[in-house]
Amino acid sequence: TQLLEQSPQFLSIQEGENLTVYCNSSSVFSSLQWYRQEPGEGPVLLVTVVTGGEVKKLKRLTFQFGDARKDSSLHITAAQPGDTGLYLCAGESNxxxxxxVFGTGTRLLVSP
Amino acid sequence: DVKVTQSSRYLVKRTGEKVFLECVQDMDHENMFWYRQDPGLGLRLIYFSYDVKMKEKGDIPEGYSVSREKKERFSLILESASTNQTSMYLCASSSGGTGSYEQYFGPGTRLTVT
Structure with missing residues (x-):
């Protein structure tokens, strides 16, 4: 069974701070996606990473896929209240x- | 824009009732999925369908069934609702094209079983 564990589960920070969310597995994934879910809405795709070691940037968000394609990270620079939400990683099932296969989720709260 | 709609945002049902959750997508997608979302557990796949009248069990199918009579519509059925089925239910669809794994989600139905 493929599993994805995210850490931390919950993060509460002030506007302007940096943060990193981790997504880890013992399984290899062909690709990995990151979604963001805002209150009252379904998840929306942010990015897909495919190649081991790949780094993708989306404005202040940086996504990295591990070399072995078993883990990924999401780094947010200078967080803003609009970044508040639930972040979910998801791996392509074999x-x-x-x-x-969805991760356990990281709930981020950015306060002004 | 892809649109996935779910029949209700909030639903309250009694234990033992039969519950229908409906999902409609307007982008001619082949694949449709039903998930339940619980805090700390992420999204868990209940059932999915890759074609009309085709269905496959996901990771937690017990207590649920599904129906897909038309390509755009995928229904989740709780035959006899129980309190442990209180949850957020999310429907999603994807195109089925090669290399395209992006799923488009509806806004969810928060079901409470009392």
Missing amino acids: TGFQKL
């Missing part, structure tokens, strides 16, 4: 049908 059982086909375009299924995803």
Whole structure:
């Protein structure tokens, strides 16, 4: 069974601080996605990383896929209240049908 | 813009009732998924469908069934609701094209079983 563990589970910071969220597994994934979910809404895709060691930047968000494709991280620089939400990593399942294995989630609260 | 809609945002049902949750997508996607979301557990896959009338069990199918009679509509059925099925239910769809794993989600239905 493929599992993805995220840490921390909850993060409360002040506006302007930097943070990193981790997504770890003992399984290898062909690709990994990061979603953000805001209150009252479904998750929305932020990025997909495919190659081991790949780094992608989305404004103040930096995503990295581990060399062995078993882990990933999301770094936010100078967090803003608009970054508040639940961050979920999701790996491409090895059982086909375009299924995803979702991580346990990191809830981020950025206070002004 | 892909749109996935769910029939209710909030639902309160009694133990033993039969519950129907409906999901409709407007982008002609082949794949549709039902998840439940609980704090600290992320999203867990209940059932999915890769074509009309086709369904596959996910990781936690017990106590649930599904129906997909039309491509755009995927229904989740709780045959006899129990309190441990109180949760947020999310529907998603994806295109089914090669290399495309992005899932588009509905806003969710928060179900409370009393």
